[in-house]
Amino acid sequence: MVTKARSTPRREDSLSRDRIIDASIELLDSSGEGGLTFRALSERLATGPGAIYWHIAHKSDLLTAASDTIIARTVAATVVGATPQATIRALALGMFDAIDAHPWVGSALASAPGQLPIVRIVEGIGQQVHAMGVPDRQQWAAVSALLSYILGVGGQNAANSQFARTQGIHRADFLQGLSTAWSQLDAAEYPFARSLAGQMRTHDDRADFLAGIDFILSGIASQQSRLAKNVVTT
Template identity: 65%
Template sequence: MVAVAIELLDSGGEGGLTFRTLSERLATGPGAIYWHIANKGELLIAACDAVVTATMAACPDGATPQDTIRALALGMFDAMDEHPWIGSALIQSAGQLPAVRLFERIGQQVQALGVPAAAQWGAASTLLHYVLGVGGQNAANRVSAQTRELDREDFLGEVADAWSGLDEADFPFMRSVAEAFRDHDDRQDFAAGVDLILGGIGVGRPAASAKQKKLKR
């Protein structure tokens, strides 16, 4: 049932997942489905959990906590690219098992990095929200381009042209990065962002400590 639900979500998004279409694909009545799943929300969470579990299983621990976080982040980025509905489903299911699994795995690595207990929540939640936010946005952009029957090159070109046409006095930065955006690699940029956060976790603690000492004077 869950595997079929994933197929329906992949092909039609959340709107394509209904108990009617699911029962037709399974050649059974809706009543039989309700026996196992109470509502569409539970089915969406079950489908999301199946993808997250499979993704995590395919991302074994690396040589260092940083390696593990990078592998997990890139694995989720690829999973959201393949299953565009995952990003919004995970955000909607905050506190539910799929998001908790992911948060737990990230949190364990943050602890292994030696981040002080008081800073672990901030570090882990920042990584989680970056993965879900950027990965989900990338997937949403791809779906938007497909809906408009644009390939990636045309989609990026359209945005780059719009940025290049902005008023130079008001938008100097956006104009300056327009050409770079035209040819950028989404996955590479995503990985660079993960490294930036990991670097901040490493260098931010001494700076915070120094600031606290200054305030105590």
């Protein structure tokens, strides 16, 4: 009896979009955006570029998908706080840590305005802003302020950390040098910057970041209070 030879599944049949994205994240974390090429990805996955193109058409799509995976994990891991404000703080800090761990995420998000990764963050913040009782017409302004702060400060912090790593600079040494340089500024021209010189040695980036979030949340609450008073007086 003639038996049929068992066929070997094609490699691309077992290659999922999720596997490609996970491999892309590994490459991005180790080599940055410049290290993410379809050739490098093919070598890591032991497959041909064609199998990858079947799932992902362009590098920009791959970057967006990789950043979306990071954002989705971060949002899913956010612990809902006792108040909307506490939840926003937790989400913001989760984003800060995620961008710090994956420095390429900041630029990837900047290159994908309005796409799903951003939508996830907007939705996470927006639901809490709504729960705070912010009027519909003012919700976008509140969300936009928080979003811009989170991405801006988080991205700058990640860029600073990445620069320090590539230059072999230790954070303590960098802050000490910054403190020394600021302390030597002209007291008449830069009185405020000079007054901060001592704080530069020991300041905590995460604590500073959360303090900024609290300032924004306090501003939102203050505006809500003013609006409520105006309603009562009118």
